[in-house]
Amino acid sequence: MILFPAIDLKDGQCVRLKLGEMDQATVYNDDPAAQARAFADLGFPFLHVVDLNGAFAGRSVNGAAVEAILAAVAGRMKVQLGGGIRDLEAIEGWLAKGLARVILGTVAVRDPALVKEACRRFPGRIVVGIDAKGGKVAVEGWAEGSELSAVDLARKFEDAGVAAIVYTDIDRDGILKGLNMPSTLELARAVSIPVIASGGLASIDDVKAMLAPQARLLEGAITGRALYDGRLDPREALALIAAAG
Structure with missing residues (x-):
């Protein structure tokens, strides 16, 4: 199981949002590269980065901060990045700069064929981001809803070669309610693509839940506010994961 610390970028700073609201941002570090270095020093193997401004703008906005992190x-x-990456040129450009994986969210809804083409060109390096509110997919930085279910969207990419799906429960994001394990596991059982749980991780109990036998099919989980607020001890979490093998 991989525990991904998250760096969400807004106006060049490392922030956390509540329920995806841009005006509900708490700034935790004005030096994202230093924050990334601190996570690396703790022994985290993989970093999850989101360009929040980019998700709304439809293009990369915090590129300088991402390059500094890399x-x-x-x-x-390893670093995976999402937010505003909407075409093959942007995908190729970011992968060339050293990203391990690119996360495609809005474009997975708007243009599934582009995602499949990206998977063909860059095998093992394309992740689909599925952000859901009440089980329905949201796009454009969560600003727009849809009638598409998370499972239906995921199934569109079943044989495309997607490396993983990041499944975010918007109703839990940034408010420490705990991971939505039932919905996340439902999605993971519906497809053969590895699923990463996101939104709401609150404490070591969520890490323990991820290590339970029924959750072993998940690739991992993303943690943000719990780490920054000190509710999750990173050393304890990583030791628990290592002990579980």
Whole structure:
């Protein structure tokens, strides 16, 4: 199981939102590269980065911050990035700069064929981000809803070669309610693509839940506010994961 610490970028700073609301941002660090380095020093193997401004703008906005993060953890930590990446040129450009994986969210709804083409060109390096509110997919930085279910969207990419799905429960994001394990496991059982749980991880109990036998089919979970607020001890969490094998 991989525990992904999250860095959400807004106006060049490391922030956390509540329920995806841009005006509900708490700034935790004005130096994202230093934050990434701190996560690498703790021993996290993989970093999850989101360009929040980019998700709304439809293009990368915090590119300089992302490049600084990549330079800070080069050779020590893999990085996956989402937010505003909407075309093949942007995907190729970011992968060339050292990202391990690119996360495609809105474009997975708007243009599934582009995602499939990206998977063909860059095998093992394309992740689909599925953000759901009440079980229905939201796009454009969660600003727009849809009638598409998370499971139906995931099934569109069943044989495309998607490396993983990041499934975010918007109703839990940033408010420490705990992971939505029932919905996440429902999605994971519906497809053969590895699923990463996101939204609401609150404490070591969520990490323990991820290590339970029924959750072993998940690739991992993303943690944000619980880490920044000190509710989750990173060393304890990583030791627990290592002990579980």
